[in-house]
Amino acid sequence: MAALQFQLQHNDSQSKARAGKIITDHGEISTPIFMPVGTVGSVKAVTQQQLADDVKAQIILGNTYHLYLRPGLEVLEAAGGLHKFMNWQKPILTDSGGYQVFSLTGTRKLTEEGAIFQSHIDGSKHLFSPEKVIDIQRIIGGDIIMAFDECPPGGSEYDYAKISMELTHRWLDRCFNRFNTTDNKYGYTQNLFPIVQGGTHHELRKISCEYVSSMGATGNAIGGLSVGEPTEKMYEICEFCCNNLPVNRPRYLMGVGTPWNILECIALGVDMFDCVMPTRNGRNAMLFTSNGVINIDNKKWEKDFSAIDEGIVCEISNYYSKAYLRHLIKSKEILGLQIASIHNLAFYLDIVTKARKHISDGDFVQWKNEMSVRWQQRL
């Protein structure tokens, strides 16, 4: 049982893209990687079997805020952690709950100590502090756990972003203090990733990258992006952060994004991604495919009996037709949500698998530029 290791395997000569391998006590992860979001201990509408066999997920994400409220820590601890509770034996990453506390809960009070919030389920009051959030993530048992941070709203002015970043840095010290003085609960090693903040301000991002780097963590995250800023600004800050974070540690860009966002950010040096877009958009009839974006609700698919997507290796995407999926979605059949979610996730995993291959082959940038145009087409 050992701390997370990262092995760089290929560096693209025409971009900052890299292919690597993350080794955890729950197995290996090939990077770049996309992590499906399993909010409350379930990737919505997808069984763990489908997640492994059809989506080909290598690691999934759990939301600390949601899991803390339901099923709650008592159940998760009695189960022996989230892996056993949901019977998923590959790696899990948990977020810190900060993002949900600041975006989901109506009332909240932010102090030096932490954040007081009300449950969106029953209105009960709770405090998340850096120490509490580490303790909770110890009990949930993710292989990778995240520092508690404040994510300022998109487009925050310098002064606000600076105050927020400084609070995040003080919380970061407290997170690592708690992490370093507590034990792994379930026999395998947990890893704490710090998060860079600083809004869209290079000066702040530089300070934050240095602060985060000084922690010597086994991996580092870039937060506070894709929160309303223009896409070009997101790329710019992402690139700046990648350039100011350790080369020999995985870089995790939180909550991004579309397939073409992911391609661009791989080119900037990002290794890990998560986003609710494939599942959420899938449930809303929007499919990402090898040939472009499909609104499967549209009448034009009514008699299109071709497979949802022949261009990826996924039994579900190859098996069901566009016309059938359209019918299921129009009829509000649960099976439609399942197929759309599995397909979109499989497409995202296919992106990172192919990106990895093209990085090794040396033609990543050319491939990325072609795919980016193709995938954005509206079919």
Place this chain on the structure above:
Amino acid sequence: MAALQFQLQHNDSQSKARAGKIITDHGEISTPIFMPVGTVGSVKAVTQQQLADDVKAQIILGNTYHLYLRPGLEVLEAAGGLHKFMNWQKPILTDSGGYQVFSLTGTRKLTEEGAIFQSHIDGSKHLFSPEKVIDIQRIIGGDIIMAFDECPPGGSEYDYAKISMELTHRWLDRCFNRFNTTDNKYGYTQNLFPIVQGGTHHELRKISCEYVSSMGATGNAIGGLSVGEPTEKMYEICEFCCNNLPVNRPRYLMGVGTPWNILECIALGVDMFDCVMPTRNGRNAMLFTSNGVINIDNKKWEKDFSAIDEGIVCEISNYYSKAYLRHLIKSKEILGLQIASIHNLAFYLDIVTKARKHISDGDFVQWKNEMSVRWQQRL
């Protein structure tokens, strides 16, 4: 390509139970069999892969009323029939739509010609006549299609049940006339099953069994049961009909029932069953298991990390814990509906598989009596 054949393989010496084999152009079905209900071209919350691999379904049912309205005949015909549309290559049985027309649609008008009803989706007016219903089922393309009948309400008086039965018999002639003068659309052979009616009246059921038997169909159905009459009356009429229908043809009891209902009716000579209970009850947190009935909503399962059911051969039932399924259902996660539906269906298929084995082994009645008590326990 040939008409449905039925081979009797074992007759139980202590009851009327029998084990057999139905042979269709889409493959063989071991009897007794339970058929999951695929209302609108989807067994709710279950993929076709899960249906084959986890549930181990050998034949599924489609609802003519629902499929006629959505996706509609134009799409189904363009697809090449329901098998191709949903990519299910094992046998399919379609009902006649009569039951839905009489139970689901607000306004309806019953005449000698047929039934006029309004779509529950958009209120549009439609006529179902015996001829129309055969034509529709030709287009949907089930291996087994059902005659258009009127199912009188449970507890109908003799006079009403007699008038209704006589209408059903006149419609039956028209169904067979249309069936015998139209062709299979897709190269494989369709089979029309007539339906016995007559309410709870032996005299009427006898007349109806004789009328139905005189059709010389490849299989026969018993309708109008489990519509509100006492369970003992249902068994009594079921037994009476089994005794008055051909021995060498499969007997299909429509819309029945609980696991213990199915055991009893197998003992009376029924070969084929369908019911929405496993999927509908599953979606409402009620599980049928080898040890009894579980309300998975109940707090007592909160920390029960044992498998949902170890007593049946189903990867899903063996893999997920009661505590996890409870959490999913409480959290209104779609995955909860999937797991509960797959488990309950797998349990129903396990019942008929085991019944078949015990019929062959010669200890069916003893086994049935033990299981009936055990499965009805509330856990």
